[in-house]
Amino acid sequence: MKIYTRTGDKGKTSLIGGRVFKDDIRVEAYGTIDELNGFVGKAITELSKDQFSDIIDDLEKIQHELFDCGGDIASVVKERKNKLTEETVNYLEEKIDKYSEETPEIERFILPGGSKASATIHIARTVARRAERLIVALMKEENAPPPTVLQYLNRLSDYFFVAARLVNFRLNIPDVEYIRSAKVFHLTPDSNK
Amino acid sequence: MKIYTRTGDKGKTSLIGGRVFKDDIRVEAYGTIDELNGFVGKAITELSKDQFSDIIDDLEKIQHELFDCGGDIASVVKERKNKLTEETVNYLEEKIDKYSEETPEIERFILPGGSKASATIHIARTVARRAERLIVALMKEENAPPPTVLQYLNRLSDYFFVAARLVNFRLNIPDVEYIRSAKVFHLTPDSNK
Amino acid sequence: MKIYTRTGDKGKTSLIGGRVFKDDIRVEAYGTIDELNGFVGKAITELSKDQFSDIIDDLEKIQHELFDCGGDIASVVKERKNKLTEETVNYLEEKIDKYSEETPEIERFILPGGSKASATIHIARTVARRAERLIVALMKEENAPPPTVLQYLNRLSDYFFVAARLVNFRLNIPDVEYIRSAKVFHLTPDSNK
Ligand code: B12
Ligand code: B12
Ligand code: B12
Ligand SMILES: C[C@H]1O[C@@H](n2cnc3c(N)ncnc32)[C@H](O)[C@@H]1O
Ligand SMILES: C[C@H]1O[C@@H](n2cnc3c(N)ncnc32)[C@H](O)[C@@H]1O
Ligand SMILES: C[C@H]1O[C@@H](n2cnc3c(N)ncnc32)[C@H](O)[C@@H]1O
Ligand SMILES: [Mg+2]
Ligand SMILES: [Mg+2]
Ligand SMILES: [Mg+2]
Numbered sequence: 001m002k003i004y005t006r007t008g009d010k011g012k013t014s015l016i017g018g019r020v021f022k023d024d025i026r027v028e029a030y031g032t033i034d035e036l037n038g039f040v041g042k043a044i045t046e047l048s049k050d051q052f053s054d055i056i057d058d059l060e061k062i063q064h065e066l067f068d069c070g071g072d073i074a075s076v077v078k079e080r081k082n083k084l085t086e087e088t089v090n091y092l093e094e095k096i097d098k099y100s101e102e103t104p105e106i107e108r109f110i111l112p113g114g115s116k117a118s119a120t121i122h123i124a125r126t127v128a129r130r131a132e133r134l135i136v137a138l139m140k141e142e143n144a145p146p147p148t149v150l151q152y153l154n155r156l157s158d159y160f161f162v163a164a165r166l167v168n169f170r171l172n173i174p175d176v177e178y179i180r181s182a183k184v185f186h187l188t189p190d191s192n193k
Numbered sequence: 194m195k196i197y198t199r200t201g202d203k204g205k206t207s208l209i210g211g212r213v214f215k216d217d218i219r220v221e222a223y224g225t226i227d228e229l230n231g232f233v234g235k236a237i238t239e240l241s242k243d244q245f246s247d248i249i250d251d252l253e254k255i256q257h258e259l260f261d262c263g264g265d266i267a268s269v270v271k272e273r274k275n276k277l278t279e280e281t282v283n284y285l286e287e288k289i290d291k292y293s294e295e296t297p298e299i300e301r302f303i304l305p306g307g308s309k310a311s312a313t314i315h316i317a318r319t320v321a322r323r324a325e326r327l328i329v330a331l332m333k334e335e336n337a338p339p340p341t342v343l344q345y346l347n348r349l350s351d352y353f354f355v356a357a358r359l360v361n362f363r364l365n366i367p368d369v370e371y372i373r374s375a376k377v378f379h380l381t382p383d384s385n386k
Numbered sequence: 387m388k389i390y391t392r393t394g395d396k397g398k399t400s401l402i403g404g405r406v407f408k409d410d411i412r413v414e415a416y417g418t419i420d421e422l423n424g425f426v427g428k429a430i431t432e433l434s435k436d437q438f439s440d441i442i443d444d445l446e447k448i449q450h451e452l453f454d455c456g457g458d459i460a461s462v463v464k465e466r467k468n469k470l471t472e473e474t475v476n477y478l479e480e481k482i483d484k485y486s487e488e489t490p491e492i493e494r495f496i497l498p499g500g501s502k503a504s505a506t507i508h509i510a511r512t513v514a515r516r517a518e519r520l521i522v523a524l525m526k527e528e529n530a531p532p533p534t535v536l537q538y539l540n541r542l543s544d545y546f547f548v549a550a551r552l553v554n555f556r557l558n559i560p561d562v563e564y565i566r567s568a569k570v571f572h573l574t575p576d577s578n579k
Contacts (some may be wrong), residue, residue: 001299001378003289009344011329023330031326035319035501041306063304064391067371083373094344096390103276103387111449113427120428126421133417136397158390178453180469185387197482197537202537204522207498216523224519225515228512256497260564276566366530367472
């Protein structure tokens with residue numbers, strides 16, 4: 001099989017059901033989700049299987065879900081059903097709650113880093129947020145309602161935050177607080193419970 | 194020698210033959226090629242010399258070619274000849290064909306990851322595609338014909354894909370397929386041979 | 387404490403003193419500074435404490451300063467004083483001069499890479515430049531004078547360049563020059579001293 005087709009050499013490419021320039025905001029969005037998937041794959045290689053099997057399993061599940069996201073964004077075919085389900089968002093929330101309980105509370109921003117895997121998960125956190133910004137731009141441009149992908153990416157960056165903290169905590173590497181940080185983390189207002 | 198000149202502290206910078214704001218799409222494009230070059234450099238450090246000398250050689254060759262690309266994009270001087278040649282594209286195609294034959298065929302998308310080097314090459318793949326999108330935007334803005342750089346980057350991301358797969362294959366790490374993937378890879382239509 | 391609030395699920399988010407869409411150029415800018423911070427954290431984990439305590443200290447100092455930058459960019463509150471000071475720029479310049487003296491002079495571009503930490507610092511260099519481009523875009527959009535953050539990021543990428551070189555130099559890994567490079571580095575013109 002030839003992997004390359006040369007059909008994109010002049011700047012256009014295929015969606016699921018359409019053809020656009022490669023700098024289309026839609027392509028930008030799922031291209032960034034693809035980039036994020038690379039960092040998730042990288043993080044997995046930096047985690048030891050015996051100490052972090054739970055997080056490795058999460059991350060691999062997330063890799064599949066990112067493909068679901070990518071496909072949903074790549075599609076402009078009305079008949080096609082979205083692959084990403086709302087349950088994935090609930091599942092992330094459960095994991096976030098669980099891991100939050102396992103780690104000490106914080107009041108201030110913390111420096112990303114500590115261990116290799118934690119640093120990479122922090123990078124993934126920020127690339128997820130970059131992808132989220134592009135989805136927002138896409139939704140605005142198309143005047144479309146925010147899809148599950150948007151909710152998912154929002155929660156995903158919070159998942160990465162707690163997972164990055166948990167990794168360091170289990171490795172006995174304390175979080176370093178941003179020295180000039182005010183107390184920025186607080187109990188969630190009732191309205192958000 | 195002082196590396197810093199302070200001349201860019203107010204937001205403008207030099208092209209080869211011009212001066213523009215730093216957020217110029219042209220600067221964005223070669224700045225992203227520079228970023229890509231960093232990930233290629235990183236990948237090299239993650240490959241063992243005895244098992245992967247061929248890929249290491251490729252990647253170092255690519256690093257030089259990315260500087261060729263960067264220079265070509267940075268130049269607005271008519272008299273300057275482009276450095277990137279069409280042969281580099283042919284060379285990449287040969288390598289892609291060779292490495293494709295060495296690895297098992299696939300029908301479905303695969304998760305980026307497996308080994309550190311493979312994961313980093315996948316990241317490079319997605320950053321090459323980010324750079325490609327910016328070149329497309331640049332070409333559209335200038336109403337200019339697609340340059341060799343565009344072809345090169347398009348092929349480069351396919352090269353990274355097969356190289357990432359080859360690395361894992363040699364390390365006996367099987368590709369993990371995206372579980373909800375349809376059969377997306379198929380024989381290239383004749384027209385593309 | 388619940389880390390997620392669900393308030394951003396429809397695409398809007400909070401600044402320090404305002405509410406905007408997540409694809410706002412301001413959010414893009416400090417989101418990219420956050421991404422940069424991740425790579426700095428990663429680089430630290432790749433440096434051995436006995437050989438590189440000076441650079442590790444620099445990088446941790448820089449992580450705090452990047453939070454200062456992020457806060458300054460995130461704020462649209464007139465009463466709030468900027469956190470990033472001009473002294474941080476001077477400090478970087480001193481470090482750049484010091485490290486430049488410690489490493490051999492170069493005349494040509496060099497390939498990013500050599501060691502893991504050096505490669506990652508090169509990536510940080512390019513992400514700092516991506517952040518710089520966004521700050522320029524923000525300043526233009528708001529018709530505002532360039533802030534210290536802009537100067538700081540400009541100097542920071544030069545700092546990363548010399549630090550990346552120093553790391554390889556101490557590890558006895560020679561810089562590889564870009565083979566088709568002209569002599570691009572030269573003594574700084576007097577006007578810039
Ligand atoms: C979207 C996409 C991507 C996304 C994937 C996002 C995702 N799905 O998660 C991203 C950006 C990640 C990607 C990456 C790559 N891709 Co791609 N990708 C595509 C694309 C456009 C669609 C694939 C897809 O998911 N189709 C949908 C399918 C079949 O699944 P489904 O949702 O279940 O679809 C069902 C229904 O929706 C319906 N349906 C589907 N399409 C349509 C259309 C209409 C009109 C209707 C009515 C119904 C319908 O039928 C399906 C079956 O029930 C195809 C081109 C194309 N248009 O097919 C290329 C394609 C598969 N990619 C290709 C390549 C080369 C790659 C990369 C190697 C590129 C690179 N160098 O990085 C990587 C590999 C990544 C990896 N890790 O494996 C090539 C493969 C070439 C070949 N020889 O076969 C293709 C064919 C593009 C091309 N060049 O022509 N890709
Ligand atoms: C493009 C560029 C880059 C690109 C490189 C892309 C590439 N070429 O592959 C990127 C973005 C990667 C880059 C990065 C950096 N750069 Co730079 N870069 C430049 C720039 C604008 C051009 C360099 C170049 O390639 N010139 C072309 C040359 C000489 O080669 P050539 O193609 O063979 O050119 C021939 C012809 O085209 C002709 N010609 C060339 N220019 C012109 C112009 C006209 C009008 C005409 C008629 C003919 C002509 O003459 C040449 C000889 O035959 C210069 C500033 C400048 N305008 O010179 C800064 C410059 C060299 N960079 C500089 C710096 C500091 C860096 C970085 C350290 C920044 C950082 N912190 O990351 C890094 C180092 C990267 C590395 N790995 O080594 C500084 C060096 C300062 C100093 N003290 O010397 C410079 C001088 C900019 C400045 N601040 O003033 N850079
Ligand atoms: C900017 C910001 C960021 C920036 C930080 C940049 C920086 N400061 O360096 C970035 C993008 C990095 C970030 C990241 C994250 N953040 Co944040 N962030 C904020 C934000 C908008 C402001 C925080 C801040 O610095 N406030 C300023 C403070 C208090 O410090 P100060 O400058 O000294 O402020 C003084 C004065 O300026 C004045 N003041 C401050 N604000 C105002 C406003 C007005 C009108 C006036 C008159 C005066 C005034 O009073 C202060 C005390 O003297 C808050 C939301 C909010 N509006 O508070 C969320 C917030 C703290 N973040 C939050 C979260 C979840 C995160 C992340 C985990 C997200 C993620 N998944 O990645 C990460 C964590 C990063 C880490 N490494 O720890 C949540 C916390 C939720 C909770 N349960 O508490 C918040 C509350 C947002 C939310 N969802 O509601 N964040
Ligand atoms: C924690 C803070 O991060 C900012 N924020 C929220 N979403 C994003 C995103 N996708 N990218 C960057 N920054 C974001 C908001 O300012 C929020 O209050
Ligand atoms: C494999 C699929 O990836 C998408 N595609 C093609 N080029 C790019 C790029 N530069 N960036 C992101 N996605 C791209 C197209 O949708 C193509 O069909
Ligand atoms: C060294 C060269 O890099 C380019 N340059 C200057 N600032 C940036 C930036 N933020 N991003 C990308 N490229 C930049 C200019 O062309 C300069 O001359
Ligand atoms: Mg959020
Ligand atoms: Mg392509
Ligand atoms: Mg500069």
